[in-house]
Amino acid sequence: MSNIFTEQPWIADTGPIAPGLSGAEIALNSRRSALKVLLSVVSIFFMLMIVAYGGRMLYQDWQPTPQISLLWANTGLLLLSSLCLQAALIWARADKVPLVRGALVGAGVLTVLFLIGQLVAWQQLTSMVLGDFSNPSVGFFFMITGIHGLHMAGGMIALVRAISRAFGQSDVRAMEHNVSNCALYWHYLLGVWLVVFGLLFTGNNFEILLRICGFI
Amino acid sequence: MEHIAHDETSFVRPAEVGEMELYHAKTWLGKYVFSQDAKTIAIQYAATAIAIGMVALVLSWFMRLQLAWPNTFTFIDPAYYLQAVTMHGMIMVVYLLTALFLGGFGNYLIPLMVGARDMVFPWLNMISFWVYFTAVLLLAASFFVGGGSTGAGWTLYPPQAILPGTPGSEAGILLMLASLAVFIIGFTMGGLNYVVTILQARTRGMTLMRMPLTVWGIFVATVLALFAFPALFVSAIMMSLDVLLGTSFFMPAIMTMGSEAEHVGGNPLLFQHLFWFFGHPEVYIVALPAFGIVSDLISIHARKNIFGYRMMVWAIVIIGALSFVVWAHHMYVSGMNPYFGFFFATTTLIIAVPTALKVYNWVLTLWQGNIHLTIPMLFSIAFLLFFINGGMTGLFLGNATVSMPLSDTLFVVAHFHMVMAVAPVMVVCGAIYHWYPKITGRWYHEGMARFHFWVTFVGSYLVFLPMHYLGIMGVPRRYFEITGTTFLPDSAQNVNASITIAALVVGVAQIVFLYNLIVSAFNGKKAPGNPWNATSLEWQTETTPPGHGNFGKELPCVYRWAYDYSVPGVEDDFIPQNVPPRNAQAEGAQ
Numbered sequence: 064m065s066n067i068f069t070e071q072p073w074i075a076d077t078g079p080i081a082p083g084l085s086g087a088e089i090a091l092n093s094r095r096s097a098l099k100v101l102l103s104v105v106s107i108f109f110m111l112m113i114v115a116y117g118g119r120m121l122y123q124d125w126q127p128t129p130q131i132s133l134l135w136a137n138t139g140l141l142l143l144s145s146l147c148l149q150a151a152l153i154w155a156r157a158d159k160v161p162l163v164r165g166a167l168v169g170a171g172v173l174t175v176l177f178l179i180g181q182l183v184a185w186q187q188l189t190s191m192v193l194g195d196f197s198n199p200s201v202g203f204f205f206m207i208t209g210i211h212g213l214h215m216a217g218g219m220i221a222l223v224r225a226i227s228r229a230f231g232q233s234d235v236r237a238m239e240h241n242v243s244n245c246a247l248y249w250h251y252l253l254g255v256w257l258v259v260f261g262l263l264f265t266g267n268n269f270e271i272l273l274r275i276c277g278f279i
Numbered sequence: 280m281e282h283i284a285h286d287e288t289s290f291v292r293p294a295e296v297g298e299m300e301l302y303h304a305k306t307w308l309g310k311y312v313f314s315q316d317a318k319t320i321a322i323q324y325a326a327t328a329i330a331i332g333m334v335a336l337v338l339s340w341f342m343r344l345q346l347a348w349p350n351t352f353t354f355i356d357p358a359y360y361l362q363a364v365t366m367h368g369m370i371m372v373v374y375l376l377t378a379l380f381l382g383g384f385g386n387y388l389i390p391l392m393v394g395a396r397d398m399v400f401p402w403l404n405m406i407s408f409w410v411y412f413t414a415v416l417l418l419a420a421s422f423f424v425g426g427g428s429t430g431a432g433w434t435l436y437p438p439q440a441i442l443p444g445t446p447g448s449e450a451g452i453l454l455m456l457a458s459l460a461v462f463i464i465g466f467t468m469g470g471l472n473y474v475v476t477i478l479q480a481r482t483r484g485m486t487l488m489r490m491p492l493t494v495w496g497i498f499v500a501t502v503l504a505l506f507a508f509p510a511l512f513v514s515a516i517m518m519s520l521d522v523l524l525g526t527s528f529f530m531p532a533i534m535t536m537g538s539e540a541e542h543v544g545g546n547p548l549l550f551q552h553l554f555w556f557f558g559h560p561e562v563y564i565v566a567l568p569a570f571g572i573v574s575d576l577i578s579i580h581a582r583k584n585i586f587g588y589r590m591m592v593w594a595i596v597i598i599g600a601l602s603f604v605v606w607a608h609h610m611y612v613s614g615m616n617p618y619f620g621f622f623f624a625t626t627t628l629i630i631a632v633p634t635a636l637k638v639y640n641w642v643l644t645l646w647q648g649n650i651h652l653t654i655p656m657l658f659s660i661a662f663l664l665f666f667i668n669g670g671m672t673g674l675f676l677g678n679a680t681v682s683m684p685l686s687d688t689l690f691v692v693a694h695f696h697m698v699m700a701v702a703p704v705m706v707v708c709g710a711i712y713h714w715y716p717k718i719t720g721r722w723y724h725e726g727m728a729r730f731h732f733w734v735t736f737v738g739s740y741l742v743f744l745p746m747h748y749l750g751i752m753g754v755p756r757r758y759f760e761i762t763g764t765t766f767l768p769d770s771a772q773n774v775n776a777s778i779t780i781a782a783l784v785v786g787v788a789q790i791v792f793l794y795n796l797i798v799s800a801f802n803g804k805k806a807p808g809n810p811w812n813a814t815s816l817e818w819q820t821e822t823t824p825p826g827h828g829n830f831g832k833e834l835p836c837v838y839r840w841a842y843d844y845s846v847p848g849v850e851d852d853f854i855p856q857n858v859p860p861r862n863a864q865a866e867g868a869q
Contacts, residue, residue: 070488072588075839075860093399093479097471100505104467108509111556115513115528115549124544197543202526206516 098244102251105214109255112210116203116263117276128200128264129191137180138260141215144173145253148246155239160229163238167226170249174215174222181212207259211252218248299396299480301828313409315401316827317386320408322718324382327408329793331415332375336786338363347772347779349760357759358446361430364757365447366422368433369455372561373462374415376703380568381466381504382411384710385473385497387718391817392494394482394835396828398472407472410465414458421447421454429455432757434554437529437547441522443536453522456515463508463515473501482816484837488592489856491815491841492585495592496571499599500564506603507560514553521545551613555606562699563602567595569706570637573659575841576709577641579813580656581648582852584842586640594633601630611679612686620679627677631670638667649845649852653811654728658709661736662702669698672747687757690750693743701739708735708792715796716810720823721803727795731788738785745774812853815841819855 119125151166185205192201225241232238262272304310314320341363345355355363386404390397398404421428430446431439439445440452447455477498481490490498517528521542529550530542578585585591607615607623641663650656672694676682685691708731715723749771754761761767809818821831835857843854 067487070486072486072488072840073584073842075843076484077860093475096479097400097475100471100474101467104505104509107506108513111510111513111553115517115553118549118552119528119546122544122546196520196524196526197541199527199544202517202520202524202528205524205526206520206528210516 094240094244095247098247102248105251105255108210109207109259112203112207113259113262113272114276116200116207117272119199119203120273126198126200128188128198128204131184131187131191131264133180133184133187134260134264137177137184138256140173140177140180141253141256144170144177145246145249147173148242148249151242152239152246155235155242158235160233160235160238163242164226164229167222167229167242167245170245171219171222171226174219174249178212178215181208184208204264207263211256211259214252214255218245218252221245221248299399301396302401303827313405315397315405317390317398317401317404318718318825318829320404321383321386321388323408324378324386324411327412327415328375328378328383331370331419332379333789333793334419335367335370335375336789338367338370340783340786342367343779343782345759346761347776349762358427358430360759361432361757362428362446362451365430365432365435366418366428370418371700372433372565373459374418376565376700376707377466377504377561378411379707380565380703381473381497381501382408382469384493384568384572385469385501387714388493388817389473389476389497390480391820391825391829392491392815392841393477393480394485394816394830394837395476395480396830396834399476399480400472403468404472407465407469410461410468414462414465417454417458417461421451421458424450424454426451434551434558435518436554437518437521437545437550438531438533438542441518441530442533442540453519456519460512460515460519463512466504466508470501470505473497474505482834482837485816485856488589489837489840492571492574492588492591492595493568493815494571495595496568496574499595500567503560503567503599503602504564507557507564509557510553511557514550514557517553518550548610548613551610552606555609556603558609559606560599560602562695563598565699565703567599569662569703570595572710573662573706574637574641574644575815576655576659576706576713577644578842578844579713579811580653580659581645581650582844583644583648584840584844586643586646587636588840588842590636591640594636597633598630601626601633605630605677608677608679608682611682624677624679628674631674631677634670638663638670653712654723654725654732655709655713657729657732657736658705658712661732662705662709665697665702665705665739668744669694669696669702673698685750687755688750689746689754689756692756693746693750696743696746701743705736708732711796713811714817715799716806716823717808717817717820718824719800719803720806721799721801722806722810723799723803724795727791731792731795734788735785735792738781738788741781742778742785745778749774809855812851814839814843814853814855816856819857 147166147170151163151170154160154162154166185208188201188204192198196202196205221241222245225238225245228241229238262275302315304314304316309315311319314323341352341355342360344352345360386398389395426447426449428447429435429440429451431448431452435452435455441448445452477490477494481487514529517526520526521528521530525541527542527545529547530540530545531547532543533540574585574591605623605626607619608627611620611623645660672690676685676691676694712723712728715721750756752771753766754771762772806823808820808823811818816830816835816837817825819835820826820829836859837856838859839854839856841856843849843856845852846854
C-alpha cells in the first residue's frame with residue numbers, strides 16, 4: 064500500500080481503486096475534521112497571546128493583576144460542564160437518551176453560569192484597578208478572558224443545537240456525533256482555561272511561564 | 280509507460296456510501312446572491328477582490344503622479360499620499376491577492392479538481408464570502424470617515440499608527456483593524472472548507488499525490504493562512520484595545536502633541552513580531568497558489584509532464600513550514616540580538632533552496648517541451664522572469680548586513696513588487712485566461728489578450744527594474760517628496776517620471792483586460808469543453824460551464840496523475856485522469 068511518501072504518481076492504476084469516502088458518512092467525519100482544524104487554529108491564537116504575555120513579563124515594570132478568588136469557582140463550573148458533556152457522551156454510546164438530555168442541559172446551564180461568573184470577575188477587577196487599564200497585565204486579563212469567553216459563547220450555539228436535536232430526534236448515533244463534537248470542544252476549552260488560569264492569573268508562576276515561552 | 284490491460288469494471292469498486300446531498304436553491308437570490316455553489320461563490324470572491332483591487336490600482340497612480348511631478352496635483356497632500364500608500368499595500372496583499380487566490384481560485388478549482396460535487400460545508404462557504412464582503416465594505420468605509428483612512432503604512436506599526444498626527448489615527452485605523460478582524464473570521468470559515476474538502480471529499484482514486492499542483496499550492500497556502508492570520512487577529516484586537524480602552528499592549532509611555540499620553544509600558548516591538556509572524560507567511564499565502572497554478576499552466580501548455588512532481592509537492596510543503604521561521608528578517612533595523620539576526624538570515628537563505636528547486640523544475644519542464652505560446656503560457660513565462668528577478672534581490676535583503684543600508688529604500692519596494700506582487704499577478708492573469716473558457720463557456724478576444732500581456736509584461740518591468748537603481752541610490756520609500764536632496768542627481772527624478780508613465784500605461788492595460796473578460800463572457804466565441812486538451816478533472820465535466828454538482832450522474836474515478844502529456848505509445852498527447860489504463864492503451868498508436 065503506497066502512501067504520500069512512497070507513491071509514484073506517474074504510474075497509473077493497475078489494480079482496483081481504493082474506495083474513497085463520499086456522501087453522508089463524510090458529512091459526519093467532515094464536521095469532526097473541521098472541528099480539529101479549528102481547534103488547531105484556536106491553539107495558535109491562545110499560544111500567541113500567552114507568548115506575548117510572557118514576553119511582556121520580562122520588563123522590570125511588570126505588575127501582575129490583583130488576585131480574584133472568584134476565578135477558582137468559575138474554573139469549577141467549567142470543569143463540571145465539561146464532565147457533564149463527557150457523561151452525555153458515555154450515555155449516548157449506551158443509548159440512554161433521557162440521561163443524555165439531562166447531561167446536555169446541565170452542561171449548558173453550568174456554562175452560562177461560568178460566563179456570568181467571568182463577567183462578575185471583570186467587574187471586580189475593574190473596581191480593584193479603579194478603571195485604569197494601562198497596566199499591561201490588566202489589559203491581558205481582559206483580552207484573554209474575553210476571547211476565551213467568546214469561544215465558550217460560540218460553543219453554546221452548537222450546544223443549544225445539540226440539545227434541541229437531542230429532544231427532537233431519536234437517531235442515537237447522530238446524537239452521539241453531536242455530543243461527541245461538543246464534548247471535544249468543551250474539553251479543549253477547559254484545557255485552554257486551565258493553562259491560561261494556571262499560568263497567568265494565579266500568581267507565582269512567572270518562572271514556569273518564562274520557561275515555556277523560552278525566555279529563560 | 281506500460282499499461283496492463285484490464286476490464287474497466289475491475290478498477291472501479293462501487294462507492295461504499297452515498298454521495299453528498301447538494302442544496303438546490305429555489306429562488307434567484309438563493310442561486311446568484313446567497314449561493315451555496317462554490318463556483319458562484321468563487322466568482323463573487325473574484326469580482327469583489329478585483330473591484331477593490333482596482334481602487335488600490337488607482338491609489339498607486341496617485342502615488343506615482345506625486346513622485347513624478349511633485350506638488351502638481353493639489354489634491355495629493357502628504358497625508359493623502361500616506362493614506363494612498365497604506366491602503367494600496369493592504370488592499371493588494373490581503374483583500375485582492377489572498378482573497379483571489381484562496382477565495383476565488385480555491386473555491387472554483389478545489390471541488391472540480393479533486394472530483395467533488397462541492398465544498399463539504401456549502402452554507403459556511405456562502406457565509407465566508409459575505410463576511411469577506413463586509414470586511415471590504417468596512418475597509419472602503421474608512422475612505423469616507425472623518426480624518427480619512429489610516430496612513431500608517433501597510434504594516435500599521437504602533438505607536439505612530441494611533442497617535443495624533445498620523446493620518447486616519449481616529450476612525451481610520453479602527454476601521455482598518457475591524458476590517459482585518461472580520462476578514463480573518465471570514466477566511467477561517469473558508470479555510471476550514473478548503474482543507475476538509477481536500478482531505479476528505481476527493482473522488483475515488485484521487486490520492487493526495489495525484490492531485491494537481493494547483494490544489495497542493497492552495498492547500499498548503501490555506502494551512503499557512505489558518506495558522507498565520509491569528510497573529511494578525513491578536514494584534515488587531517490588542518491595538519484596538521489600546522485605542523479604545525487605553526490599555527498599553529503596544530503603547531509605551533510617550534509624549535504626544537506636547538503632553539503625556541495615558542499609556543505606560545507597552546511594547547511596540549511586540550506588535551512587529553506579531554505582525555511579521557503573520558506577514559511573512561502571507562508572502563507565501565500569495566506565492567504558493569501561484570506556484571501551483573503556474574506548474575499546471577506550464578505543463579499543459581508545454582505538453583509535457585511536470586518535472587519532478589514529488590519534489591514540487593514537498594518543496595511547497597517545506598517552503599510553507601519554513602515560512603514561519605523567517606519573519607524577523609523584516610525587522611533587522613528594528614533592533615535585535617545579533618544571534619537572532621544570524622538565525623533569521625540563515626533560515627531566509629535556506630528557504631531559497633526549495634524555491635530554487637521549483638524554478639529549476641519549471642525551466643526543466645519547458646526544456647524540449649512542445650511549447651505553445653498561448654496567452655496562459657506567455658503569462659507563465661513572464662511569471663518566471665519576474666519571480667527569478669525578485670528572488671535574486673531577496674538574497675540581498677535576506678542578509679542582515681546587506682539589508683540594513685537598503686532598508687526603507689525603493690530597492691525593497693522593487694524587490695517585493697517583483698516577487699510577490701507582479702509575479703503572482705502574472706499567474707492570476709494566466710490562470711484567468713486558462714480557465715476562462717471553462718468558467719464562461721466562451722473565448723476571450725485573443726488580440727486584446729495579447730495586447731494586455733505585452734503591455735503588462737513590458738510595462739511592469741519598466742516600472743520595477745529602474746526602481747532598484749533608485750533604491751541603491753538611497754531614495755527612501757514612503758516619502759512624499761524627494762526633490763531638493765543633495766545626494767540625488769536630477770536624473771533620479773527623470774527615472775521617477777518614466778516609472779510613472781509606465782505605471783499609468785500598465786494600469787490602462789488592466790482596464791482593457793477587464794473589458795475583454797466582461798464583453799467576451801457574453802459575445803465571445805463558444806469554447807469547447809476541453810480546449811487545451813488538459814488532463815485534470817475540471818476539463819472532463821459533462822457541461823461547460825460545469826453545472827451545479829460539477830459532474831454528471833456519476834462522480835469521475837481517477838486512475839492516474841494529472842500530468843500524462845505526450846505519453847510514448849499513445850496517439851493523443853494527453854490522457855485525462857479519469858481514463859482507465861485499458862482505454863488509454865486502446866487509444867494508443869494503432
